[in-house]
Amino acid sequence: MSYKILSKRQLNKLTFAMQIEAREIVTNAQAGHFVMIRTHQQGERIPLTIADAQGDRITVIFKVVGDTTSKLSQLEVGDVVYEIIGPLGHPFAMPKIQTLCVIAGGVGCAIGYPIAKQYIQKGVDVTFIAGFKDESEIFYEQEFHQVSNQCIITVEQQSEKYVQGNVVDALKHILLSQKIDAIFAIGSLPMMKAITNIGEQHQILTVVSLNPIMVDGIGMCGGCRVNVGGKPHFACVDGPEFDGRLVDFDALIARNQAYDCRWK
Amino acid sequence: MRNEPKLVAADLRKTTFDEVSLGFNKQQVIAEASRCLNCKSQPCVNHCPVHVDIPTFLAQIKNNNVDDALGTILKTNPLPGVCGRVCPQESQCEAACVLTKVNQAVNIGQCERYVADHGTWTPIKKKAINKKVAIIGAGPAGIACAYTLSNAGIAVDIYDSWDQMGGVLRYGIPDFRLPKTVVDQEIDRLMNELITFKKNIVIGKTITLDQLKQQHFDAIFLATGAGLPEFVEMRNSDAIGVFSANEFLTRINTFSAHLADHDTPLYPMKKTIVIGGGNVALDAARCALRLNVDVTIAYRRTINRMPARLAEVEHALEEGIEVKECLSPKAVLVDEHYKMTGILFQPTKFVMVDGKEKVIEDAEQPPIIIEADSCIVAVGTSPNPLLNSTLPQLKLNKWQSIEVDEHLESSIPMVYAGGDAVLGSATVIAALGQGKKAALSMIERLG
Numbered sequence: 099m100s101y102k103i104l105s106k107r108q109l110n111k112l113t114f115a116m117q118i119e120a121r122e123i124v125t126n127a128q129a130g131h132f133v134m135i136r137t138h139q140q141g142e143r144i145p146l147t148i149a150d151a152q153g154d155r156i157t158v159i160f161k162v163v164g165d166t167t168s169k170l171s172q173l174e175v176g177d178v179v180y181e182i183i184g185p186l187g188h189p190f191a192m193p194k195i196q197t198l199c200v201i202a203g204g205v206g207c208a209i210g211y212p213i214a215k216q217y218i219q220k221g222v223d224v225t226f227i228a229g230f231k232d233e234s235e236i237f238y239e240q241e242f243h244q245v246s247n248q249c250i251i252t253v254e255q256q257s258e259k260y261v262q263g264n265v266v267d268a269l270k271h272i273l274l275s276q277k278i279d280a281i282f283a284i285g286s287l288p289m290m291k292a293i294t295n296i297g298e299q300h301q302i303l304t305v306v307s308l309n310p311i312m313v314d315g316i317g318m319c320g321g322c323r324v325n326v327g328g329k330p331h332f333a334c335v336d337g338p339e340f341d342g343r344l345v346d347f348d349a350l351i352a353r354n355q356a357y358d359c360r361w362k
Numbered sequence: 363m364r365n366e367p368k369l370v371a372a373d374l375r376k377t378t379f380d381e382v383s384l385g386f387n388k389q390q391v392i393a394e395a396s397r398c399l400n401c402k403s404q405p406c407v408n409h410c411p412v413h414v415d416i417p418t419f420l421a422q423i424k425n426n427n428v429d430d431a432l433g434t435i436l437k438t439n440p441l442p443g444v445c446g447r448v449c450p451q452e453s454q455c456e457a458a459c460v461l462t463k464v465n466q467a468v469n470i471g472q473c474e475r476y477v478a479d480h481g482t483w484t485p486i487k488k489k490a491i492n493k494k495v496a497i498i499g500a501g502p503a504g505i506a507c508a509y510t511l512s513n514a515g516i517a518v519d520i521y522d523s524w525d526q527m528g529g530v531l532r533y534g535i536p537d538f539r540l541p542k543t544v545v546d547q548e549i550d551r552l553m554n555e556l557i558t559f560k561k562n563i564v565i566g567k568t569i570t571l572d573q574l575k576q577q578h579f580d581a582i583f584l585a586t587g588a589g590l591p592e593f594v595e596m597r598n599s600d601a602i603g604v605f606s607a608n609e610f611l612t613r614i615n616t617f618s619a620h621l622a623d624h625d626t627p628l629y630p631m632k633k634t635i636v637i638g639g640g641n642v643a644l645d646a647a648r649c650a651l652r653l654n655v656d657v658t659i660a661y662r663r664t665i666n667r668m669p670a671r672l673a674e675v676e677h678a679l680e681e682g683i684e685v686k687e688c689l690s691p692k693a694v695l696v697d698e699h700y701k702m703t704g705i706l707f708q709p710t711k712f713v714m715v716d717g718k719e720k721v722i723e724d725a726e727q728p729p730i731i732i733e734a735d736s737c738i739v740a741v742g743t744s745p746n747p748l749l750n751s752t753l754p755q756l757k758l759n760k761w762q763s764i765e766v767d768e769h770l771e772s773s774i775p776m777v778y779a780g781g782d783a784v785l786g787s788a789t790v791i792a793a794l795g796q797g798k799k800a801a802l803s804m805i806e807r808l809g
Contacts, residue, residue: 139525314612323600
């Protein structure tokens with residue numbers, strides 16, 4: 099297998115979409131799956147959610163936040179990444195629902211997109227709430243509209259075109275007048291924690307997608323362990339999606355900062 | 363007298379990942395091989411899980427035929443350089459050596475290592491018989507199975523989620539005990555035109571077992587190992603600074619996190635507590651020491667009851683690792699950022715129940731606290747459930763190991779299993795033995 103970069107698109111200042119050749123991975127890939135990716139042999143293996151998988155290629159969308167995402171962003175069409183392993187984790191699954199609210203923040207919108215697409219194809223009424231810092235960060239606007247019956251885009255700064263505020267406020271507003279059967283939230287941990295709290299208040303099943311630190315992605319290291327329902331779970335093999343009401347967000351927020359000061 | 367190879371001095375070796383034991387020189391290996399009495403009953407051979415013809419290869423060393431000696435070993439053991447280093451000879455071949463009654467057993471392990479390191483071997487061209495087997499997992503069991511099958515002319519596709527073959531030999535065992543160059547050399551030696559390595563494929567995910575079956579394999583061998591780390595039940599066990607030995611060792615062994623030109627980070631630790639008493643605990647402790655970390659091993663029994671090899675325990679103590687005995691961890695102490703600051707232990711005592719030792723926590727003694735910024739948990743691993751959980755028809759036992767019959771066939775017809783996936787965490791040589799045994803069963807069915 100060679101993992102050749104077939105296309106590259108910059109979605110905003112720090113977010114990139116890449117199509118990478120990985121025919122074997124496409125066969126069994128479903129919405130919610132992720133891959134482990136290593137750019138070069140001396141590199142680090144990091145998890146990235148599969149945004150799309152068709153034909154001979156998968157699409158990953160990532161934000162430059164650290165060393166590996168920075169190196170990945172510097173690769174160009176025709177370059178080859180060292181390894182990709184997947185599809186990993188469980189695909190996203192929900193009990194029978196009629197209405198689904200997909201709430202996504204920043205680069206997480208890339209993960210919300212295939213899930214909204216899957217559910218609208220099933221005939222579910224989908225509300226898509228996408229949150230960005232400012233207008234310049236917005237990507238996939240058209241796509242979000244295509245996969246939802248109702249699409250709300252929020253920005254934190256003053257805006258004429260979009261809803262000013264955050265996704266949490268947008269959800270609160272919707273719940274004043276609409277009935278939602280289930281929520282899928284993907285974004286920063288504090289955001290998912292806040293959404294889960296609202297879901298809990300309204301007794302709505304809230305599923306969150308977690309992205310803890312992983313080394314192998316196949317259940318070997320336990321670095322991605324999350325306290326779910328009082329018991330340790332491995333996000334890589336038991337997740338990455340969990341019932342938000344059972345997740346110990348505070349411990350996970352702390353754990354994700356473990357490597358902020360580095361050895362070298 | 364039994365010959366022992368030179369070791370790098372303790373104060374020097376604790377600063378480097380270079381191999382601790384320097385191995386025999388020619389003079390030493392001939393002297394040691396000459397000690398073999400060549401006894402008729404060959405107890406050493408019977409006590410080797412793959413039945414290496416030990417007296418023959420020792421005689422070949424004695425006659426200065428190191429290449430022939432390598433040929434002899436490779437008839438039954440594909441990884442002599444690995445086994446010479448990490449096999450627990452003291453409880454297998456060497457334990458059975460009749461010389462133990464007189465003075466000390468022949469140093470079979472070091473002789474084997476010498477042969478592997480210095481001998482050359484020319485493989486015989488294989489005659490393919492138009493049969494094909496898929497092997498899942500390129501660790502010791504998978505390697506032994508592939509090697510044995512290919513020798514019988516059966517083609518093999520060997521799948522692994524990693525980018526290189528070796529399994530636990532790469533991610534688990536550190537260089538100072540088993541240099542990766544040795545693993546490379548041994549795998550290169552046994553690869554042949556009938557063995558194809560399929561890297562970066564997770565069977566059960568990338569390709570399901572059913573999809574694999576449709577690719578016209580005559581049989582499948584599951585050698586997925588025991589890679590799932592277990593954690594001790596203690597409060598705050600998910601605090602920052604608490605790692606499984608698997609994670610710590612994989613970062614170092616597979617990703618060279620300790621080297622400046624590799625990207626994988628290591629947690630900045632100054633003082634660490636290793637929990638456990640097996641070889642993995644010792645490996646993790648000695649890795650941490652080599653990164654200039656102050657290391658304490660806390661074990662719930664006494665030192666003499668550690669399951670680790672005696673030599674490894676001695677090496678660790680020589681290097682300055684402190685062992686605290688009879689302590690059972692109860693809680694990770696944390697600061698306001700959820701970072702570990704220490705561990706609270708309850709002292710233990712043990713009693714014999716039905717001839718078996720049972721550890722009992724002694725309520726009369728107050729708990730103690732050991733301060734440290736990190737902890738490496740090395741209390742065992744269990745079979746990786748990733749593939750097994752996708753196969754409802756695959757029978758598992760209560761430890762989640764794959765159930766097999768006497769031919770190592772699982773509850774799914776023509777799907778065999780072996781190594782740690784069946785044994786739980788065992789030794790490299792036991793896994794090699796199972797890989798070979800499963801291959802022989804398949805050869806009989808397919809041949």
